Amino acid sequence: MASWIEVGPTSECPVGELKGVTADGSEIVLANFEGTIYAIADECSHEEFPLSDGELEGDEILCIYHGARFDCKTGKNLCIPATRPVKSFPVEVRAGQIYVDVS
Amino acid sequence: MAKAVAGMEGVTSALNPAAVERIGMSEPEWLRERRAHAWDVYERTPMPTIRLEEWRYTNLKKKLDLNSLQLSDAEAMSDDASTWPERLRAAMDEDREASGHIVIIDGHVVHADVDKQLATQGVILESLQEAITNHEELVREHLATDAVPAEEGKFAALNAALWSDGIFLYVPKGVQLELPVRVTRWLSEAGTAYFSRVLIVAEAQSQVSYVDEVLSDDFESQTYTSTAVELIAREGARVQYVAVQRLGRGAFYQSMQRTLAQRDSKLDTLNVALGASVTRVDLNARLLGPGANSDMLGLYFGDDDQHFDFNTSQDHVAEHTSSDLLYKGALDGASRAAFRGIIRVLPGAQGTDAYQTNRNLLLSPESRADSLPNLEIEADDVKCSHGATVGQLDDEAKFYLMSRGLSLIQAERLVVLGFLGEVLAKLPLGGVVDKVTRVIEQKLAQHG
Amino acid sequence: MPQNETIQDLGLDEYKYDFVTETEPVFRAEKGLSEEVVRQISAHKEEPEWMLEYRLKALDVYNSKPMPKWGGDLSSLEAVLDEIYFYVRPQDQMERSWDDVPDEIKNTFEKLGIPEAERKILAGVGAQYESEMVYHSLREEWAAQGVIFDSIEDGLKNHPELFREHFGTIIPMHDNKFAAMNSAVWSGGSFVYIPKGVSLDTPLQAYFRVNQERMGQFERTLIIIDEGAQAHYIEGCTAPVYTTESFHSGVIEIVVKKNARFRYTTIQNWSNNMYNLVTQRSMVHENATMEWLDGNLGSKLTMKYPSCYLIGEGAHGEIMSIAYAGDGQHQDTGGKVVHVAPHTTSSITSKSISKGTGRSTYRGLCKVHKGARHARSNVECDALLINDTSRTDTYPYIEIEENDASVGHEASVSKIGEEQLFYLASRGIAKDEAMAMIVRGFIEPIAKQLPLEYAVELNRLIEMEMEGSVG
Structure with a gap:
């Protein structure tokens, strides 16, 4: 069962930027890669720091705390020190509002 | 309705200066000042995050929602056992033998009794609120001063500002209690924050054992209980403190404990954690006089998604002191335990013997254990060691038992009981061993 | 006194390493760390554009990261950093043969006590003098086997693809403040590649020393041990005693591929005014073995925790550490093992000695990730205290997410018995x-x-x- 939660307008997550949001108790980082918004869990799988403090480089989310990288589309871990992926969430944009499926 | 002060971490519609004032309304001036000061410290202290070493394994952002909590508005129940919850009475019935009892229901002390002969010898066992009136000077000297002052941290400050009631136990010089003092607590209001304190002063050459058990059913929403425990053993005194935590799911149990052991005293603690969703225990043992000794024992058994976090320290301040810590836990389901312990031998504390062991048994593939046994040694004539292990059930022991005709499950249970039993065997207080063993057996019955 | 005779027989005294050799640096960047300095270093090394960008990015990361609050006392470090030269280049060219090495530098080796015979026999010596490799030769048979033992600068120039594939991937610039600093101003160090199946019996050795007052040394080493290969790399260093504080921050990245075996040995004897903050990490693939042998004897403060990421099934990591902390010294060392793949094994053995007001700290991590089934790890730390003013600490982190892991840690502290x-x-x-x-x-x-x-x-x-x- 999909559970779409509204997390804010697209204007708050411009191209090339990250934005940390909370949806139904889950901390999520939104990433706007080339105009498409993706969502993964806002917690680095290395030391649990928020990924939303990091940077979006291409389609990679860089954790600024220790340099781990994740694919913003899938949450896949791309280099150490992270050795595990983070959860990714489906995203939809309706009427300028971002919705994340946290089910 | 007091409005939350913007930007102050942890200041909510329930936890705020107005509440502090309300709680202290009829209290003496010094105590109201202490509460106000504690609140100041609370506001000034940032909320601990996982970036702090001490909170690395408990993410409060996820585990504790202070905004959702209310302070209790329950009226005190009557001192009539027939009106008390069934499970509380059952727990009390399991060990009637005692030097005295206290019953706390939803934050109120509803019953206190103490052996008459002991009372005539000057033993005091009463609610902290009564003690403020009856023994103001003693309480004033020790309450949140030497052991767990507000300055200890965010949560110690919150407790010192908002505690509603607690326990005061005073044992005069040379008086020895044969039987333990038993405290039984019951919590029932979901979504509530409870704050209480325990203050025990054992004068020179006295002896006392104290068992504090807390119970509840499962809660539908998060329920927080915070206890500050202050234990003072004067010269040659012998004190045993036992806390048994059997709360239901949904509870966040926090206990901040400090023991002050003077010359030749023996101040032992046992923390048993079986229930609650989150358990956080901070225990600091201070060995302040030559010959002081503390045994520090811990036992935990987790299942489902239970989370345990023990943060202990052994401070050897005086020379020729000793401490021995043993914390053991078994973790089933997706439960998780973190142990962070430190032995500090201060400069000049020659002749220290200090040991520290943490052992974890992982019973399921989803369980997790983190262990940080630390040493900081600033004297050279010391015997210090620590050890930590994480592993699964000992196959050899299991196979041996199975070869004797036990089933796999029976064998596993026996091995786990044997593993945890080592802790209980070191502090064999009447009633506690049986009770804890029974709860573990119930938990094990759900395993596998 | 018999013991004094012994020491005299060996021709040693306390001032053995306390000498200074006069050298004229050819180029020296301005004091302190700035974008200008970083650009100068990159231009001076005639680097490709991507490396300049990498360095500049790293400078940003360095500036954005706070000073670590754990470990040793870094409170006076910022003032030190303002005063040091982040780049000194003593010569324009690499020396081709031993005969071409300037006498002054030869004298330095002389005083370090490297035997004449050894200097000639030692194959593949990359001796680092000041900020760069100035002497470098490679035994012919190794060259024929395809072994690369270059300065890191030559590694970038001559093997750009292999270099870029691995550089900064094992230790990202964001890893910590000093890894970021090194990523911005690295200079000198080794680039090593051992091809598939090649096994070297003689260790690769790099002697180097810091010899310019207030000069930082930012060695960067990248080592790739290809499948089935075996090698041993030794890094040893001593430094003369100066009155102002000095600084060394290296980054060592190592990849040990399937079935390969590698040992990295460091004997560090920096002078007692040196801040020595080093990041060393290895990625260990299937059935490969990585061994760190880490000896820390000198420096004012060393913070160094060699690590093994055991990412391939059956990988093995081993860390052996000796620390000696004399008066005023703090050795904050240890090791990290991270078990990512199943059937991985590791061990850490640490021995420390604290004397006078010395302090030695063991800091370590043993982590077993979910999925690293049947991991085994054992950690043993022993500390010896010589005086009542000495101090020792042990901070192991044990984080276990698999129930069939077997992990043990033991530590003990003792004094020399009467x-x-x-x-x-x-x-x-x-x-x-x-x-x-x-x-x-x-x-x-x-x-x-x-x-x-x-x-x-x-x-x-x-x-x-x-x-x-x-x-």
Whole structure:
């Protein structure tokens, strides 16, 4: 069962930027890669720091705390020190509002 | 309705200066000042995050929602056992033998009794609120001063500002209690924050054992209980403190404990954690006089998604002191335990013997254990060691038992009981061993 | 005094490493760390554009990260950093042969006590003098086998693809403040590649020293051991004593591929005013073995935790660490093992000695990730305290997410027993010598892993240090 939660307008997550949001108790980082918004869990799988403090480089989310990288589309871990992926969430944009499926 | 002060971490519609004032309304001036000061410290202290070493394994952002909590508005129940919850009475019935009892229901002390002969010898066992009136000077000297002052941290400050009631136990010089003092607590209001304190002063050459058990059913929403425990053993005194935590799911149990052991005293603690969703225990043992000794024992058994976090320290301040810590836990389901312990031998504390062991048994593939046994040694004539292990059930022991005709499950249970039993065997207080063993057996019955 | 005779026989004294050689740096960047300095370094090394960008990005990361609040006392470091030169280049070119090496530098080696014969026999010596490799030769048979043992600068120039594939992937610039600093200003260090199946019997050795007052050294080493290959790399360093504080921050990245085996040995004896903050990490693939042998004897403060990421099934990591902290020294060392793949094994053995006001700290991590089934790890730390003003700490982190892991940690702290000393005295052995004997015995399990010449030098150092340690 999909559970779409509204997390804010697209204007708050411009191209090339990250934005940390909370949806139904889950901390999520939104990433706007080339105009498409993706969502993964806002917690680095290395030391649990928020990924939303990091940077979006291409389609990679860089954790600024220790340099781990994740694919913003899938949450896949791309280099150490992270050795595990983070959860990714489906995203939809309706009427300028971002919705994340946290089910 | 007091409005939350913007930007102050942890200041909510329930936890705020107005509440502090309300709680202290009829209290003496010094105590109201202490509460106000504690609140100041609370506001000034940032909320601990996982970036702090001490909170690395408990993410409060996820585990504790202070905004959702209310302070209790329950009226005190009557001192009539027939009106008390069934499970509380059952727990009390399991060990009637005692030097005295206290019953706390939803934050109120509803019953206190103490052996008459002991009372005539000057033993005091009463609610902290009564003690403020009856023994103001003693309480004033020790309450949140030497052991767990507000300055200890965010949560110690919150407790010192908002505690509603607690326990005061005073044992005069040379008086020895044969039987333990038993405290039984019951919590029932979901979504509530409870704050209480325990203050025990054992004068020179006295002896006392104290068992504090807390119970509840499962809660539908998060329920927080915070206890500050202050234990003072004067010269040659012998004190045993036992806390048994059997709360239901949904509870966040926090206990901040400090023991002050003077010359030749023996101040032992046992923390048993079986229930609650989150358990956080901070225990600091201070060995302040030559010959002081503390045994520090811990036992935990987790299942489902239970989370345990023990943060202990052994401070050897005086020379020729000793401490021995043993914390053991078994973790089933997706439960998780973190142990962070430190032995500090201060400069000049020659002749220290200090040991520290943490052992974890992982019973399921989803369980997790983190262990940080630390040493900081600033004297050279010391015997210090620590050890930590994480592993699964000992196959050899299991196979041996199975070869004797036990089933796999029976064998596993026996091995786990044997593993945890080592802790209980070191502090064999009447009633506690049986009770804890029974709860573990119930938990094990759900395993596998 | 017999023990003094012994030391005199060896021709050693306390000032052995306390000498300064006059050199004229050819190029020296301005003091302190700035974008301009970073650009100068990159331009001077004629680097590709991507490396300049990498350095500049790293400078940003460095500036954005706070000073670590754990570990050693870094409170006076910022002032030190403002005063140091982040780049000094003593010569314009790499030397081609031993004959071309300037006499001054030869003299430095002389004073360091590297035997004449050894200098010639030692194949593939990359000796780092000041900020760069100035002397470099590679034994011919190794070259024929395709072994690369270059300066890091030549690695980038001559093997750009292999270099770029691995550089900064094992230790990202964001890893920590000093890894970021190194990523911005790195200079000197080694680039090593051992091809598939090649096994080297003689260790690769890099001697280097810091010789310019207030000069930082930012060595960067990248080592790739291809499948089935075997090698041993030794890095040893000593530095003269200066009055102002000095700084060294290296980054060592190592990849050990399937079935390969590699050992990295460091004997660090920086002078006692050196801040030595080093990041060393290895990625260990399937059935490969990585061993760190880390000896920390010098420096004011060392913070160094060699690590093994065991990412391939059956990978093995081993860390052996010896630390000696004398008066005013703090050795904050240890090791990290991260078990990512199933059936991985590791061990950490640490021996530390604290003397006078010295402080030695073991800091370590043993992590077993979900999915690393049947991991095994064992950690043992022993600390020896010589005086009542000495200090030792042990901070192990054990994080286990798999229930079939078997992980153990043991640590003990002890002092040299009066009984031991008394017994040795009854055998006619003076106290200083007896102390040295006991300390040697204490570190022996690790010292015996060292090549002979290093073990001998270590023993000499211990004898020197134990002199006058008892009243």
